[in-house]
Amino acid sequence: MQITTFISTHRKLLIGGFLLVILILLATLPFYGPDIGVRENIIFKIATILMYAVLAVSWAMFSGVIGYMSLAPAAFFGLGIYITAMLWGEVPLVVVYLAVMICCFALAMLIGLVTLRLKGIYFAIFTFGLVFLISYLFLYYELNVLHQPGHTNNNPISTQTLYFIMLGLAVAALFTAYFLRRSRLGLAMRSIGGNEAAAAHMGIDTTMVKVLTFAITTLFMGVAGATYGAAMSFIDPATAFSLDYSFKPILMAIFGGMGALYGPVIGAIVFPILEFQLSSDFPLYFPIIFGVILVLTVLYLPGGVAVPIQRLGTKLWTRLTAKGGEAEQYANN
Amino acid sequence: MLEAEAIPGIIVNGLLRGAIFALVALGLNLQYGVGKVFNIAYGEFLMVGALVTFMLYTSAAGIDPLVSMIITGSITFLIGFGLYRTMFTSLRNRLPPAAFEGSSLLAAFGLIYIFQNIALLISGDIPSKKIIYLNYSREFLGVRIPINQLVAFGIAIAIGVAFYIFVNRSRLGKAIRAAAQDPATAGLMGINIKLVLALCFGFGALLAGVAGSLVSTYASVSEVMGLGYTVTAIIVMVLGGLGSVPGSFVGGFILGIVSTILVRLELSSLLVPIYYGIFLILLIARPTGILGKR
Numbered sequence: 001m002q003i004t005t006f007i008s009t010h011r012k013l014l015i016g017g018f019l020l021v022i023l024i025l026l027a028t029l030p031f032y033g034p035d036i037g038v039r040e041n042i043i044f045k046i047a048t049i050l051m052y053a054v055l056a057v058s059w060a061m062f063s064g065v066i067g068y069m070s071l072a073p074a075a076f077f078g079l080g081i082y083i084t085a086m087l088w089g090e091v092p093l094v095v096v097y098l099a100v101m102i103c104c105f106a107l108a109m110l111i112g113l114v115t116l117r118l119k120g121i122y123f124a125i126f127t128f129g130l131v132f133l134i135s136y137l138f139l140y141y142e143l144n145v146l147h148q149p150g151h152t153n154n155n156p157i158s159t160q161t162l163y164f165i166m167l168g169l170a171v172a173a174l175f176t177a178y179f180l181r182r183s184r185l186g187l188a189m190r191s192i193g194g195n196e197a198a199a200a201h202m203g204i205d206t207t208m209v210k211v212l213t214f215a216i217t218t219l220f221m222g223v224a225g226a227t228y229g230a231a232m233s234f235i236d237p238a239t240a241f242s243l244d245y246s247f248k249p250i251l252m253a254i255f256g257g258m259g260a261l262y263g264p265v266i267g268a269i270v271f272p273i274l275e276f277q278l279s280s281d282f283p284l285y286f287p288i289i290f291g292v293i294l295v296l297t298v299l300y301l302p303g304g305v306a307v308p309i310q311r312l313g314t315k316l317w318t319r320l321t322a323k324g325g326e327a328e329q330y331a332n333n
Numbered sequence: 334m335l336e337a338e339a340i341p342g343i344i345v346n347g348l349l350r351g352a353i354f355a356l357v358a359l360g361l362n363l364q365y366g367v368g369k370v371f372n373i374a375y376g377e378f379l380m381v382g383a384l385v386t387f388m389l390y391t392s393a394a395g396i397d398p399l400v401s402m403i404i405t406g407s408i409t410f411l412i413g414f415g416l417y418r419t420m421f422t423s424l425r426n427r428l429p430p431a432a433f434e435g436s437s438l439l440a441a442f443g444l445i446y447i448f449q450n451i452a453l454l455i456s457g458d459i460p461s462k463k464i465i466y467l468n469y470s471r472e473f474l475g476v477r478i479p480i481n482q483l484v485a486f487g488i489a490i491a492i493g494v495a496f497y498i499f500v501n502r503s504r505l506g507k508a509i510r511a512a513a514q515d516p517a518t519a520g521l522m523g524i525n526i527k528l529v530l531a532l533c534f535g536f537g538a539l540l541a542g543v544a545g546s547l548v549s550t551y552a553s554v555s556e557v558m559g560l561g562y563t564v565t566a567i568i569v570m571v572l573g574g575l576g577s578v579p580g581s582f583v584g585g586f587i588l589g590i591v592s593t594i595l596v597r598l599e600l601s602s603l604l605v606p607i608y609y610g611i612f613l614i615l616l617i618a619r620p621t622g623i624l625g626k627r
Contacts, residue, residue, distance in 0.1 A: 140602045287450040294443030
């Protein structure tokens with residue numbers, strides 16, 4: 001049998017197998033490598049990449065599909081960090097997660113119910129300031145009620161635990177994104193993204209769909225934050241609610257492209273690696289580079305790098321199959 | 334708590350603050366209302382204005398902030414005009430209006446990082462940036478008024494009035510109003526729509542740059558001051574109503590008085606949450622703003 005026809009008939013199986021191999025490699029990664037120090041360092045870096053993948057994928061799941069720009073991944077991520085700062089050490093991690101999920105879901109529902117009924121721009125405006133809002137509330141609480149700024153985490157989780165939880169979260173976020181795309185809810189989301197008025201006339205409860213999906217995506221951000229918070233040794237509002245956690249995932253998702261499931265993942269792999277390489281030598285230049293890349297991507301690559309990658313893939317494929325076809329003809333002659 | 338005697342002081346200080354807020358919101362109103370760019374990098378123009386004023390004042394020439402206002406206004410105008418002519422025009426040409434709003438917002442998001450970090454590169458190693466300018470106060474009807482803030486207030490009001498007259502009386506102002514209502518039709522009527530929109534974006538940046546110069550006469554300057562002013566400008570703009578010049582002033586004064594009360598009650602760390610509380614109530618009750626058109 002021809003290799004190309006084999007690939008095209010078993011395409012899904014092959015992609016699934018390929019992803020499974022990557023997953024197994026990632027899952028067993030902490031167990032090999034020569035030096036324990038080097039290993040720890042690499043695992044931490046990959047955990048960071050996975051964390052950004054969770055944020056970027058969950059951001060694209062809502063904003064990329066529906067077209068309402070949420071500028072607040074940092075708000076939910078930071079909320080996760082902060083609730084962990086207050087609870088971790090007293091209750092098990094599962095309880096912390098539960099508390100974080102309830103808070104994020106409730107907050108997202110509240111914001112969604114108020115702002116998602118209005119024009120898209122109000123949602124962007126509101127979420128933009130949300131990070132400041134929550135961060136200042138926590139700051140006020142710490143200064144005036146606790147009289148002690150910041151929390152020290154006496155018993156941070158190990159890098160390995162951080163890594164495995166982030167890996168699990170990233171897989172969960174990708175699965176959710178995948179199934180959301182194929183579900184009725186996903187169809188409703190896409191029709192809202194296409195034309196909201198038409199979607200409403202088709203009988204879709206647009207507000208409900210928007211609010212619900214927004215709230216679902218914030219769960220991932222919150223839990224990622226909680227996990228990250230449990231690994232940090234010191235937490236204060238400025239570090240937990242850094243605008244970077246809003247900016248970077250959005251940049252990654254846009255750079256990678258939101259049309260494809262793997263787009264945000266590409267961004268989440270490229271930028272942290274760039275940052276690891278550049279941040280020590282050029283601490284001030286690399287945010288400028290990030291900004292320039294974001295602007296250029298919005299201007300010249302509206303679909304992200306996933307579009308040229310897909311195009312290249314199709315081109316290669318057609319060339320491969322064309323060649324394969326010729327070879328087959330020769331063989332028949 | 335607040336005593337009755339404190340009320341005149343609060344109102345005066347609130348108005349002094351509010352006029353600057355109004356000026357800041359006016360520029361954003363122009364950029365969003367006409368240019369349709371929701372420019373979240375708006376506060377960065379203010380930062381540029383304040384920083385340039387500080388640099389000129391502390392340089393060998395020691396230029397007076399009120400003189401450098403003209404310089405900062407021109408610089409930010411050119412940056413704004415240039416950005417609109419290149420970036421936003423190319424986005425506008427390619428995208429339908431709905432997609433333009435989201436994309437231009439994201440592009441502006443990138444601008445924040447570019448502006449801030451270039452500023453940090455230039456002046457990040459200067460520890461504290463504060464101009465001592467007209468630093469005395471006069472007692473008037475029992476209220477102590479800082480002169481530098483009073484000057485800033487006067488200039489802000491003058492610019493606001495001049496701007497109002499410009500938009501409502503001049504030929505270019507008419508073109509701007511037409512472009513705000515319906516750019517396509519305005520273009521058909523012979524208005525050079527690309528130029529008018531870029532001018533509006535530039536004027537918005539100019540107002541921010543001038544406001545930056547004024548702010549630097551009484552408050553300390555930093556590379557990251559822009560975001561706070563962006564948030565304030567957004568809230569004042571929505572509070573007063575999109576596209577309304579008097580609305581911006583009403584919104585500015587309200588926010589100015591609220592913030593003065595909070596500072597007086599030593600609750601200044603709650604400023605942003607309370608701004609947002611106001612914003613939230615407004616969104617529920619009257620999304621078009623106090624003086625906005627429905």
